[in-house]
Amino acid sequence: MHNYIVKSDIHSTDTHGFTEAVFGLMHMMGITFALRLKNLSDQTLYGFKSTKANRDDFITPKKNLNIDLIKQNWDDILRISATIKLRYASSSQLFKRLNSYSKQHTLYKALK
Numbered sequence: 001m002h003n004y005i006v007k008s009d010i011h012s013t014d015t016h017g018f019t020e021a022v023f024g025l026m027h028m029m030g031i032t033f034a035l036r037l038k039n040l041s042d043q044t045l046y047g048f049k050s051t052k053a054n055r056d057d058f059i060t061p062k063k064n065l066n067i068d069l070i071k072q073n074w075d076d077i078l079r080i081s082a083t084i085k086l087r088y089a090s091s092s093q094l095f096k097r098l099n100s101y102s103k104q105h106t107l108y109k110a111l112k
Contacts, residue, residue, distance in 0.1 A: 020046075020112035021098060022091075028081045066109070073110035080111075 009031055026033040037043055047061025070077070080098075084091045098108055 019095070019099070020044075021108055022095060024111040025077070025081060025084075028077070029085060069106065069110045073107050076107050077110060080107075 013033075013035060023033060023035075044063055045061045046063050046065050048065055048067075049061075080094055083089050084094065098105075098111075101108060103109075
């Protein structure tokens with residue numbers, strides 16, 4: 001977001017360069033998040049409704065999104081998104097601060 005020369009709408013990273021919180025915020029910001037994940041089967045995938053498909057040819061969510069938690073923290077989620085988009089603070093600064101909190105912090109859990 002702070003690169004004034006290259007206007008990109010895609011961000012790519014590997015397994016070590018992503019967190020669920022970053023993944024949760026990308027769509028809101030209009031940025032395509034192109035992940036290259038190692039051992040996809042070891043990752044926890046979230047969805048609006050989990051499925052119990054036992055077929056090996058489908059990737060299905062294993063956990064449901066906590067919609068109530070997202071609604072409770074919606075104003076703060078929008079505030080973080082707007083702060084990054086308007087370039088008041090860098091995303092690295094905000095996520096460094098957010099990651100310094102407990103993993104049980106409600107805003108972190110809502111983004112995750």
